[in-house]
Amino acid sequence: MSQTLMNTKLDQFRSKLTPSKVKIDQTLLDHADAYLNGREFPTTRDEFWKYTRLTKISNLQINVNASIIQSIPEAAIIHPNAQKIVFENGVYRKDLSDNIHQLSGVQFSDKGNSNFSFQEEVFYALNYKYSTDAITIDIESKTVLKDPIHLILISSGEGSVSMPRIAINADKFSESEIIVSTHNVNSQNCLTNVVIEVDVQENAKLTINKVQNEKSTNFSVFNERVDQALNSCFMLNTLTLNGSWVRNNVRVNVKGQNVETHLLGAYVTNESQHVDNHTLIDHLAPNCQSNELYKGVLDGKSTGVFNGKVFVRKDAQKINAFQSNGNVLLSDDATINSKPELEIYADDVKCSHGSTTGQLDEDAVYYLRTRGLSEKSARHLLVTAFIGDVLEKVEDEHVVKYAESALSERYGWSF
Amino acid sequence: MKTLINIKDLHASINGKEILKGLNLEVKPGEIHAIMGPNGAGKSTLASILAGREEYEITEGSVDFDGKDLLELATEDRAREGLFLAFQYPVEIPGVSNVNFLRTALNEIREYNGQEQISAKDFMALVREKSALVELDSKLASRSVNEGFSGGEKKRNEIFQMAMLQPKLAILDETDSGLDIDALRIVANGVNKLKTPENGAIVITHYQRLLDYIVPDFVHVLYDGKIVKSGPKELALELEEKGYDWIKDELEKAH
Numbered sequence: 001m002s003q004t005l006m007n008t009k010l011d012q013f014r015s016k017l018t019p020s021k022v023k024i025d026q027t028l029l030d031h032a033d034a035y036l037n038g039r040e041f042p043t044t045r046d047e048f049w050k051y052t053r054l055t056k057i058s059n060l061q062i063n064v065n066a067s068i069i070q071s072i073p074e075a076a077i078i079h080p081n082a083q084k085i086v087f088e089n090g091v092y093r094k095d096l097s098d099n100i101h102q103l104s105g106v107q108f109s110d111k112g113n114s115n116f117s118f119q120e121e122v123f124y125a126l127n128y129k130y131s132t133d134a135i136t137i138d139i140e141s142k143t144v145l146k147d148p149i150h151l152i153l154i155s156s157g158e159g160s161v162s163m164p165r166i167a168i169n170a171d172k173f174s175e176s177e178i179i180v181s182t183h184n185v186n187s188q189n190c191l192t193n194v195v196i197e198v199d200v201q202e203n204a205k206l207t208i209n210k211v212q213n214e215k216s217t218n219f220s221v222f223n224e225r226v227d228q229a230l231n232s233c234f235m236l237n238t239l240t241l242n243g244s245w246v247r248n249n250v251r252v253n254v255k256g257q258n259v260e261t262h263l264l265g266a267y268v269t270n271e272s273q274h275v276d277n278h279t280l281i282d283h284l285a286p287n288c289q290s291n292e293l294y295k296g297v298l299d300g301k302s303t304g305v306f307n308g309k310v311f312v313r314k315d316a317q318k319i320n321a322f323q324s325n326g327n328v329l330l331s332d333d334a335t336i337n338s339k340p341e342l343e344i345y346a347d348d349v350k351c352s353h354g355s356t357t358g359q360l361d362e363d364a365v366y367y368l369r370t371r372g373l374s375e376k377s378a379r380h381l382l383v384t385a386f387i388g389d390v391l392e393k394v395e396d397e398h399v400v401k402y403a404e405s406a407l408s409e410r411y412g413w414s415f
Numbered sequence: 416m417k418t419l420i421n422i423k424d425l426h427a428s429i430n431g432k433e434i435l436k437g438l439n440l441e442v443k444p445g446e447i448h449a450i451m452g453p454n455g456a457g458k459s460t461l462a463s464i465l466a467g468r469e470e471y472e473i474t475e476g477s478v479d480f481d482g483k484d485l486l487e488l489a490t491e492d493r494a495r496e497g498l499f500l501a502f503q504y505p506v507e508i509p510g511v512s513n514v515n516f517l518r519t520a521l522n523e524i525r526e527y528n529g530q531e532q533i534s535a536k537d538f539m540a541l542v543r544e545k546s547a548l549v550e551l552d553s554k555l556a557s558r559s560v561n562e563g564f565s566g567g568e569k570k571r572n573e574i575f576q577m578a579m580l581q582p583k584l585a586i587l588d589e590t591d592s593g594l595d596i597d598a599l600r601i602v603a604n605g606v607n608k609l610k611t612p613e614n615g616a617i618v619i620t621h622y623q624r625l626l627d628y629i630v631p632d633f634v635h636v637l638y639d640g641k642i643v644k645s646g647p648k649e650l651a652l653e654l655e656e657k658g659y660d661w662i663k664d665e666l667e668k669a670h
Contacts, residue, residue, distance in 0.1 A: 361506070361508070366490065366506075367508070368511075368516060368520070369489075369490040370466050370467070370490055370491075370494055370500050370502075371516065371517070371520040371580065372491055372521070372523050372524040372580065373491060373516065374523060377523060381515075381516055385510030385559075388510055389509075389510050
């Protein structure tokens, strides 16, 4: 074993990590080991990583840092009534978290496991093997949560690596909202690699609002896997407000009939930021609808990637799948690589997908200016309208307000 | 008597092609001037240049707008000084609500003129009053700018915006195009109600029909980049009857 361990960049990277003490199914761990041993980090020759380089991650100077935060930073508060669960560098900070045990209808455990089979993907494998902590949130059947549960992921220090794993089980007829957000405190060159495994059971309704607001030079990879059963409704809103390097891997398996799936995303980038959204909705059952809308505004030398795939399997008839990606490039040096994909094997479905990329409509800028708006105001108004199209579909007004104020703080936009 | 706008010997070109070739026009407060002319004469170019469209190159001439050198002002500053262009083809702006952008516009205009911001209450009262003026459904007023509006609704929305901004000089660029007779009447009524002894309007049109509703004090014929004939409102009727060819003939004879 030790021989193979120094051969590849990935091996070298792993040699600086501490194998996890978190309990996990042995088969999964064996899979992860077998997958990782002797493997190299994916390169841009891999279709899945075509536009996103992992060089910076493989070169990270990894440190294990002691926890430093004494309280939840103000900037990490999104919803005033949310039950907060705090992680610092991927480690569950019970002392800073609310007592979720007291919440009726919710079972919480900080000894996570995984109900999912192994996912052949390097960041999943790393998370299984090196998870820093793992939790399980169980929304019991028929529970309707009034306020959301907020998972706060904070990076601190230099070169910290966070690999939390979060299992969410929305039991039958439950209704709930989970907020997941990333933040940082005096940190740089940190990596967050989260696995979120979600089970949305029959007739359950679950919304995950994901707010990515890490500043400075941190890297984050989000891996979400969602299983949806009969009559369930799942919504994932990914709001990427900041972060130098962000990759989202979303996979939704629609296994039951009459299921609704909504994936929304907004990303606003500047300078040399890189934001990559990969989504996959796999329609395995008939009579379902999925709706996907991702919009981005890219400025400076930032780059964006959107790769959205919708599978409609042979027996998944009467599927209504809609997918759209829109981008506005504010500078000549900003880049977006957009690839909407549909693979349909059923013959009675209604699917559409589309991608648009452009600059702000100069005729609209001119029109607004002839009404007395400064050029700056006109551009702000158009940009906020463009992104607002996504934000207005997010139901939690506190999340929307947070996103709006983060964007107005960063860009001076007013919504 | 002071002039609102004084255009002197204006020459302008786009991509090296001269469109305006020495245009003169003077509008005083309280006056409505109609500009008619055949296709390609430069009517819309004139409107665009006055509003500040940047693609055009001004090669000669001057435009004085209420004591300011208009050509030196940025598009938004022209609006803030009191110039308004009702577009021939109003732009659709998805996601930007009419009232939202008008509040921003109004406040930026007020700031420019050293006035206080309008309160939300006063603003909404103004919206109600002015949308009634052009019989624009108040729901349309709060919808995205022109998005999904019919041709008539777009033009009414232009006049609604004009009513909100209360300009010194309004330029209506073929506001009648694409309007049925009812919409034409509503739009014209709006314009007439907004007329005061202090403000003025330039009405650009192809057809005499609009001028039955908005009665001009002067009619000008724009042909080949110049005003070649001016007269009282009856000139419009004569143009309607004879077309533009007789003017072309007259011009050729003069040469």
